[in-house]
Amino acid sequence: MTQDELTTALDYVNATRKKRMQMANLVMQTPELLSPLFKIAFKGQDPISSKACWILEFVAKQNLDLILPHIDLFTQKISTLNLDSSVRPMAKICEFLTKAYFSKKKNKTKTTLTTAHLELMATTCFDWLIGEHKVATKAYSMTSLLLLGYKLDWIHAELKLVLEQNYANGSAAYKARARMTLEKLKSVKSC
Incomplete structure (x- = not known):
């Protein structure tokens, strides 16, 4: 399947879980589709890029290892996305990657991600947070x-500051998650 054919196939994907899973299954069965899928995902303002991002999320949830050969592109380009339906x-995926990286279990993510990858994700996550x-x-x-703050020592203090500054203006859901995160930060000595 070419990139153009993949783009056409993505046109038929909608927000339903069933359609996204069908396309994700196709990609997982044909991993060579990941390269063109990433290219489509990072097209920017094109709404089809959001659909590619949805599929990448489903693939990552099912088999995170499939994303790893594309980690350089992923970490370098995620900061360029603007559409909420692409960013979310x-x-x-950043959350999947960090959870896997800091997992107690041995996994491929731990040996693939470099400090440079982690720093790029951290910078982008801060941009998304603020x-x-x-x-x-x-x-x-x-x-x-x-x-990421357990590996990159500057993060926890910055995260605490951002959450405290933005807490008053956050929605109820934001406040709940911020409270939970701030509570966990209390046990970290660097804060």
């Missing part, structure tokens, strides 16, 4: 940043 699934994004994106970013 990519923030979720930017005009929906609560889900901010919540995934909080989780990623909390974990």
Whole structure:
């Protein structure tokens, strides 16, 4: 399947879980589709890019290892996304990656991600956290940043500051997640 054919196939994907899972299954069965799928995902303002991001999220949830060969592109380009419907699934992938990286279990993510990858994700997650994004994106970013702060010592103090500054203006869902994150930060000595 060419990139054009994949783009056409994505036109038939809608927000239903069933349609997204069908396309994700196709991609998982044909991993060579990941390269063109990433290219489509990072097209920017094109609404089809959001659909590619949805599929990447489903693929990552099912088999995170499939994303890893594309980690350089992923970490370098995630900061270029603006559409909320693209940013949210990519923030979720960041959360999957950080949870896997800091997992006690041995996994491929731990050996693949470099400090440079982690720093790029941290910078982007901070941008998402302070930017005009929906609560889900901010919540995934909080989780990623909390974990990344165990490796990158500057993060926890910055995260605490951002959450405290933005708490009063946050929605109820934002406040709930911020409270939970701030509570976890209390046990960290660097804060």
